[in-house]
Amino acid sequence: MVIDMHVHPGFFQDICGDRERTEMRRQRYGLYKTSPSPLEHTLEVMDHAGIDKSVLLPLDLTTITGEVVISNDEVRTLVSLAPDRFVGFASVDPHRKDAAVELVRCFEDLGLSGLKLNPSSQRFHPGDAIMAPIYELCVKYDKPILFHSGLSWEPNAPAKYARPLEFEDVALGYPELRICLAHFGWPWIDETVMLLIKYPNVFTDTSLLYLDSPKDFYEQLFKKNMGPLWVDRNFADKVLFGSNAPRFRPVRLREGLEKVGFKPRTLENILGLNAVHFLKLEA
Amino acid sequence: MVKLKTVRLRSVREFQMIKITGEVADFVARSGVQNGLVAVITAHTTTGIMMNESLPCVEEDIEEALERLIPKDSSYMHAHFLPSYGTTGGNSPGHLKSMLSGNNCILPVQDGKMVIGHAQDIYFVEFDGLKMRSYFIEVIGE
Numbered sequence: 001m002v003i004d005m006h007v008h009p010g011f012f013q014d015i016c017g018d019r020e021r022t023e024m025r026r027q028r029y030g031l032y033k034t035s036p037s038p039l040e041h042t043l044e045v046m047d048h049a050g051i052d053k054s055v056l057l058p059l060d061l062t063t064i065t066g067e068v069v070i071s072n073d074e075v076r077t078l079v080s081l082a083p084d085r086f087v088g089f090a091s092v093d094p095h096r097k098d099a100a101v102e103l104v105r106c107f108e109d110l111g112l113s114g115l116k117l118n119p120s121s122q123r124f125h126p127g128d129a130i131m132a133p134i135y136e137l138c139v140k141y142d143k144p145i146l147f148h149s150g151l152s153w154e155p156n157a158p159a160k161y162a163r164p165l166e167f168e169d170v171a172l173g174y175p176e177l178r179i180c181l182a183h184f185g186w187p188w189i190d191e192t193v194m195l196l197i198k199y200p201n202v203f204t205d206t207s208l209l210y211l212d213s214p215k216d217f218y219e220q221l222f223k224k225n226m227g228p229l230w231v232d233r234n235f236a237d238k239v240l241f242g243s244n245a246p247r248f249r250p251v252r253l254r255e256g257l258e259k260v261g262f263k264p265r266t267l268e269n270i271l272g273l274n275a276v277h278f279l280k281l282e283a
Numbered sequence: 284m285v286k287l288k289t290v291r292l293r294s295v296r297e298f299q300m301i302k303i304t305g306e307v308a309d310f311v312a313r314s315g316v317q318n319g320l321v322a323v324i325t326a327h328t329t330t331g332i333m334m335n336e337s338l339p340c341v342e343e344d345i346e347e348a349l350e351r352l353i354p355k356d357s358s359y360m361h362a363h364f365l366p367s368y369g370t371t372g373g374n375s376p377g378h379l380k381s382m383l384s385g386n387n388c389i390l391p392v393q394d395g396k397m398v399i400g401h402a403q404d405i406y407f408v409e410f411d412g413l414k415m416r417s418y419f420i421e422v423i424g425e
Binding site: 029030031032033034035037038040041044045048153209210211212213214215216246247248249252 | 293295296297356359362363364366367368369370371373413415
């Protein structure tokens with residue numbers, strides 16, 4: 001089982017009927033030359049990379065830009081088109097007065113499997129008191145949160161909100177809540193590592209390719225910035241495969257990971273088993 | 284007279300030679316041009332238009348030769364973040380293979396038909412699949 005934990009479906013043709021909305025997505029994500037693709041192509045790309053399931057992430061910026069960049073209902077629509085291949089997450093702008101109501105609707109009515117939050121583009125500090133009702137709902141419904149962490153290439157998304165240390169209060173205050181700090185919190189890798197080894201409920205993903213080729217960048221990350229056996233020895237069960245598609249091509253990141261030299265069991269965990277645990281797909 | 288057609292296709296492999304001889308010949312025959320030229324031109328920088336013999340062994344040799352000359356992993360300068368795209372350049376081999384292949388081919392049109400050698404076929408060649416692609420067929424003549 002291979003699971004891509006980090007896919008932005010803004011250019012899936014089935015939710016790109018409105019040209020202005022598609023252009024708005026290009027601007028919000030900073031993906032200026034990305035064009036819509038049909039479902040057949042998306043599934044072929046997943047097959048080519050050997051990916052069984054992709055986690056689709058919406059984005060609600062209601063109070064920031066007045067836009068829901070990708071809506072929860074659009075994600076639900078896409079999951080319905082290929083329910084064996086897609087896992088849908090929710091997004092709520094935490095500053096919305098009805099954020100909790102919308103999140104309950106996502107879990108109860110839309111059947112979404114987790115929550116994506118982006119402190120940088122949604123402009124909140126993860127430890128802020130306004131977040132408590134949202135975290136409590138995720139605990140109540142046993143849904144994980146995928147947080148953007150570290151550098152964001154979205155144009156209006158300061159990294160200061162998403163520094164890994166910002167998430168320590170969440171990890172500490174909600175030990176039953178599974179949280180994934182995406183992108184390894186790059187460039188603050190040491191902070192991410194500290195949280196991974198200390199808090200059982202903290203995970204990270206591999207959706208980063210900010211310099212060099214995937215092979216070179218992952219070698220730098222996993223073998224030079226970190227000790228060469230840190231992942232194998234210490235948190236082989238806490239790193240999830242994620243591509244950040246369409247920003248980075250899933251097959252390239254998978255090939256890069258396979259060249260790092262992880263132990264076979266570690267690689268198997270990263271590519272899918274850890275996500276099965278994080279998403280509680282065992283049942 | 285000038286007649287232009289845009290053809291869209293979806294590549295399903297990273298390297299893929301897609302034979303388009305029939306598509307080009309049909310458009311020439313329906314264009315109304317009796318004598319002139321037909322040009323086939325790709326719309327991309329990591330694809331090519333190639334003419335060669337349509338034998339599986341030749342296609343395999345072409346793929347392997349290009350891979351030997353331009354391996355997937357090398358110290359390509361293009362492998363960096365591209366702000367104008369919002370993505371990291373990961374397809375330098377595709378650009379270089381496209382350079383070797385060229386972006387077009389031209390054939391004569393005589394008596395309303397495309398003129399082509401008996402061993403020749405026209406290929407749209409994908410060097411950076413899987414992608415949504417397009418190419419142009421333009422017939423120019425009288």
